[in-house]
Amino acid sequence: MHVLIVEDNPDIIANLYGFLEPLGYTLDVARNGNAGVACATGSCHDAIVLDLSLPGMDGMEVCRTLRREYQLTTPILMLTARDTVHDKLAGFEAGADDYLVKPYSLPELDARLKALVRRSRNEHVQAVLTFGELRLDAGIGRATRAGQPLDLTPTGYKILSALMRAAPRLMTREEIEREVWGDNPPESDALRTHIHTLRRVLDKPFPQPLLLTLPGTGYRLAAPDET
Incomplete structure (x- = not known):
């Protein structure tokens, strides 16, 4: 599975690489919002892991840009410390497919990514x-x-x-x-x-x-x- 990680925290990036790569994931990383948009639209990914707190363009704006301006259909899993219902609704309205609140379990992240990709591929069939x-x-x-x-x-x-x-x-x-x-x-x-x-x-x-x-x-x- 080819996944783009849009995240600026080096410790989180290292943890994601350390956990996901041994499971067979191929990972790309973008460390700010503008780079995330460029990478997401310049290459094919099975899913995107998108942090909300990014330098420059924040994750919410990245998501809106990918969905509305580029019509990108790649599944997006948002990562954030914001856990209110309002925050989650805002994320889904911006175009996220799933929402995971920090701190999160890495096995749960893996399971959610696989579920998103399965659903996405079923949609392509139709x-x-x-x-x-x-x-x-x-x-x-x-x-x-x-x-x-x-x-x-x-x-x-x-x-x-x-x-x-x-x-x-x-x-x-x-x-x-x-x-x-x-x-x-x-x-x-x-x-x-x-x-x-x-x-x-x-x-x-x-x-x-x-x-x-x-x-x-x-x-x-x-x-x-x-x-």
Whole structure:
């Protein structure tokens, strides 16, 4: 699980790394609100652990910015010492998915993160994703381009779904591999083969390519104004 920690307290950061990394988590850290927004919108994460008391932009404003300005749907778990009902309601109104009051149990944090990610992935199953002339109905497992059905492999479907959720942002190879294979990607260069197959289905029958490659880095979908 890939988690972004937005926290300025070095002791708390060290505790989170010490507990979560041995459980298999991949962690990124941002130490202020502005850095948190940049990191959250510049990379794919399964969840965000967000402290409220941050230098500069506080956690509440970070949450509102991610939800309203960037339309980010990544689950957000707020950490705070504020424990009144009013504080919790304000956090949920800002866009938080869960709220954990300090001091908290690290095993409980782990359990809440896993529950948030499970719920988030279930929501994706029901979602209809659209981007330009692409449409992916996860409820029935069907994808189309300009109304024409796309005959995708199961892995191609997962890759296209990930690219559509991120679009038009570039996804690194590592991000796509994590989306498709979780924490156990294949050792071979399987992703390149699956991208080749996806491109043949997605782009070959159409005049304009949608699946773009940044050599050595990753892939993205072309925005409608690029086609």
